[in-house]
Amino acid sequence: SPLFLPLGNVELTLIPSAVLLAVLYVRSAHPKMKRSDLLVFAIFGALTAIQVASLQLASLYTAMGFFARLFIAFAVVRLTNNSTFLIVRVITVFAILADVMFVIDIVLDSFGLDLAEILKPISISTGSEGEVYAIIQNFKPDEDRGRNAGIFWEPGALSGYCLLALILWGITKDRYSTQHSWVVVVSLVTAILSTFSTTGYVLLPLVLLVSIVPRRSIKLTTFLATVLIVVPILFLA
Numbered sequence: 002s003p004l005f006l007p008l009g010n011v012e013l014t015l016i017p018s019a020v021l022l023a024v025l026y027v028r029s030a031h032p033k034m035k036r037s038d039l040l041v042f043a044i045f046g047a048l049t050a051i052q053v054a055s056l057q058l059a060s061l062y063t064a065m066g067f068f069a070r071l072f073i074a075f076a077v078v079r080l081t082n083n084s085t086f087l088i089v090r091v092i093t094v095f096a097i098l099a100d101v102m103f104v105i106d107i108v109l110d111s112f113g114l115d116l117a118e119i120l121k122p123i124s125i126s127t128g129s130e131g132e133v134y135a136i137i138q139n140f141k142p143d144e145d146r147g148r149n150a151g152i153f154w155e156p157g158a159l160s161g162y163c164l165l166a167l168i169l170w171g172i173t174k175d176r177y178s179t180q181h182s183w184v185v186v187v188s189l190v191t192a193i194l195s196t197f198s199t200t201g202y203v204l205l206p207l208v209l210l211v212s213i214v215p216r217r218s219i220k221l222t223t224f225l226a227t228v229l230i231v232v233p234i235l236f237l238a
Contacts, residue, residue: 025076096189098152103195118133130142147197167212211224
């Protein structure tokens with residue numbers, strides 16, 4: 002969210018967040034560093050080293066920024082109870098907000114009014130020409146104007162986070178009531194559809210299949226066959 006990137010300098014948010022979480026993690030009663038955690042950091046370390054060595058666009062400074070993000074994610078999960086449930090709930094709230102704003106925008110447009118122009122006085126500059134970031138909704142310029150970005154920097158980001166939330170919901174869906182599950186799924190799917198994201202559209206059926214169908218009943222051969230059939234159809238569509 003551009004709101005958390007003061008003056009476009011992500012370091013002003015990233016570094017204090019990483020330091021704060023590091024202090025909280027060290028001071029926690031039982032730091033929960035596992036061997037699998039070390040393995041994850043080692044894998045990303047190896048991949049990052051290859052990138053820095055082989056790509057001119059990747060630098061050591063960029064790698065340090067990535068690992069700061071990785072540590073923030075790690076610390077949040079280790080310091081938070083029910084982190085998966087909380088992530089799903091937060092993204093669902095963002096999806097509902099994006100859905101509501103999208104509908105309001107369509108309704109106002111039918112009356113010849115532009116919601117982006119109405120909210121422009123409370124918008125924050127993102128550095129992108131024609132973009133209106135009104136804190137609770139990011140209106141993209143030109144050909145992307147009709148795509149829903151929610152509070153994120155682009156429609157594809159909203160779609161990606163909603164797909165992630167659907168996967169996490171599917172992993173832990175036994176902990177949700179039927180009514181809660183309907184709210185989560187309908188909100189997230191509606192938000193994905195409003196982004197008009199090609200990748201989101203292709204992945205959505207597969208994510209729903211994995212999330213809704215009981216994992217024990219899915220055979221590997223059935224899953225692979227479904228992927229081989231569904232993906233080409235969606236690609237051609």
